[in-house]
Amino acid sequence: MRTKAGSPSPQQVAIGNNPERSRAHNRRVVLDVVRAHGPLGRTRIARLAQLTPQAVANIVDELASEQMLIEVGRLRSGRGQPPIQFAVNPNGPMTAGVEVAADHITTVILDLAGQVRASRVSPLDDSRPQQVAAILPRELSLMRKTIPDWAGKLLGVGVVMPGPFEIEGMTSVGPTTLPGWGEVDATKLITRSTSEVVIIENDATAAAVGERLFGAGRHLSNFLMIYFGAGLGLGIIHDGQPLRGAFGNAGEIGHVVVAPRGRPCPCGQNGCLERYSSVQALREKLAEVGIDATAGIDIDIDSLGVEGQSAFAEWIEEAAAHLAPMVAMLENIFDPETIVFGGSLSDATIDAIIARLAPLPRSVSSRRIRALPRVIRGQTGNLTAALGAAALPLLETFTPKLDLAAGPVPTPEEAFHVVRS
Numbered sequence: 001m002r003t004k005a006g007s008p009s010p011q012q013v014a015i016g017n018n019p020e021r022s023r024a025h026n027r028r029v030v031l032d033v034v035r036a037h038g039p040l041g042r043t044r045i046a047r048l049a050q051l052t053p054q055a056v057a058n059i060v061d062e063l064a065s066e067q068m069l070i071e072v073g074r075l076r077s078g079r080g081q082p083p084i085q086f087a088v089n090p091n092g093p094m095t096a097g098v099e100v101a102a103d104h105i106t107t108v109i110l111d112l113a114g115q116v117r118a119s120r121v122s123p124l125d126d127s128r129p130q131q132v133a134a135i136l137p138r139e140l141s142l143m144r145k146t147i148p149d150w151a152g153k154l155l156g157v158g159v160v161m162p163g164p165f166e167i168e169g170m171t172s173v174g175p176t177t178l179p180g181w182g183e184v185d186a187t188k189l190i191t192r193s194t195s196e197v198v199i200i201e202n203d204a205t206a207a208a209v210g211e212r213l214f215g216a217g218r219h220l221s222n223f224l225m226i227y228f229g230a231g232l233g234l235g236i237i238h239d240g241q242p243l244r245g246a247f248g249n250a251g252e253i254g255h256v257v258v259a260p261r262g263r264p265c266p267c268g269q270n271g272c273l274e275r276y277s278s279v280q281a282l283r284e285k286l287a288e289v290g291i292d293a294t295a296g297i298d299i300d301i302d303s304l305g306v307e308g309q310s311a312f313a314e315w316i317e318e319a320a321a322h323l324a325p326m327v328a329m330l331e332n333i334f335d336p337e338t339i340v341f342g343g344s345l346s347d348a349t350i351d352a353i354i355a356r357l358a359p360l361p362r363s364v365s366s367r368r369i370r371a372l373p374r375v376i377r378g379q380t381g382n383l384t385a386a387l388g389a390a391a392l393p394l395l396e397t398f399t400p401k402l403d404l405a406a407g408p409v410p411t412p413e414e415a416f417h418v419v420r421s
């Protein structure tokens with residue numbers, strides 16, 4: 001992961017006025033530097049983090065005592081006493097990610113080095129809030145037991161589910177949302193049932209975070225992710241951070257009308273993008289030729305038979321036709337480095353959709369010289385959303401940023417260096 005730790009912005013200087021915020025921020029910078037460049041000695045950390053050696057020494061001691069960093073020996077080059085090298089501790093605190101889908105629940109445990117240490121998919125008979133809250137502690141405890149030499153400390157649990165959240169008439173409707181979640185405070189409910197720090201996110205944003213930390217977005221600061229869950233969502237990474245909007249619903253492209261007077265949608269409109277370019281639309285297309293694809297969304301094309309394969313090809317055509325103008329529109333709005341396609345479809349299916357997008361309509365991205373294609377496939381595969389969920393607490397732990405979690409909101413005086421006269 002690349003960060004801007006080396007080039008403090010005016011805002012980063014501004015938060016230095018508040019010791020608590022500054023301390024939390026510096027911890028993140030140090031962790032991020034070690035994670036991205038480690039193993040490193042204290043002097044190198046100080047140079048890369050642009051912090052004083054004394055500040056780094058204190059933070060490194062603190063992080064080591066919390067098992068976040070470990071000593072990995074001394075560097076055998078150079079003159080004088082070789083410096084002790086530090087790395088993130090792969091058996092230290094970890095994070096859990098949970099994807100709640102309509103018919104199953106996927107759980108992963110991720111260590112600080114970003115390695116998946118355990119993963120588990122369990123069928124879900126009932127995806128309503130109380131039922132999910134009841135089985136989550138069991139899932140987490142089963143996962144803990146599978147990792148040897150681990151004390152079991154979690155930095156947090158990221159939980160993802162399909163949005164949109166708390167929109168009257170849009171939540172809890174249709175087959176692509178989960179029933180009952182619109183009426184509960186999901187964070188409070190799951191925090192109480194797991195006794196962990198819980199972060200709830202929509203699946204597309206979490207998937208984008210997953211790609212940012214472990215996949216196609218590792219070296220990108222500005223990219224979009226079109227996520228095929230049961231519905232269709234957009235994750236937005238802006239300056240290395242997810243863009244959520246005021247209510248956590250930014251990127252809800254599934255219910256953008258792309259075909260006026262088109263197919264009716266459970267949301268009450270006609271011609272929503274999700275009615276054409278989603279796994280649910282694929283299921284309906286296959287159902288027309290008598291194929292029941294409700295059990296698994298990772299569909300094996302070879303097993304579909306002639307009729308099924310032609311229905312599948314028709315869906316690819318239709319999905320791509322409706323996505324291509326959306327891609328160009330998103331490029332014109334966000335000017336991203338690239339757009340990543342990913343989610344609960346096989347790599348071959350996503351590649352087929354991307355191939356059928358061509359020729360894409362012109363946009364600000366139609367440059368002859370580009371580092372990346374306009375659309376690429378994600379790299380984190382079917383675990384994308386759960387992995388992204390587990391990455392949420394990691395992002396909170398690692399990424400230097402100006403956020404409210406680090407302490408009280410700065411006063412205008414702190415934020416803008418206003419000198420009282």
Ligand SMILES: [Zn+2]
Binds near residue numbers: 266
């Ligand atoms: Zn709709």
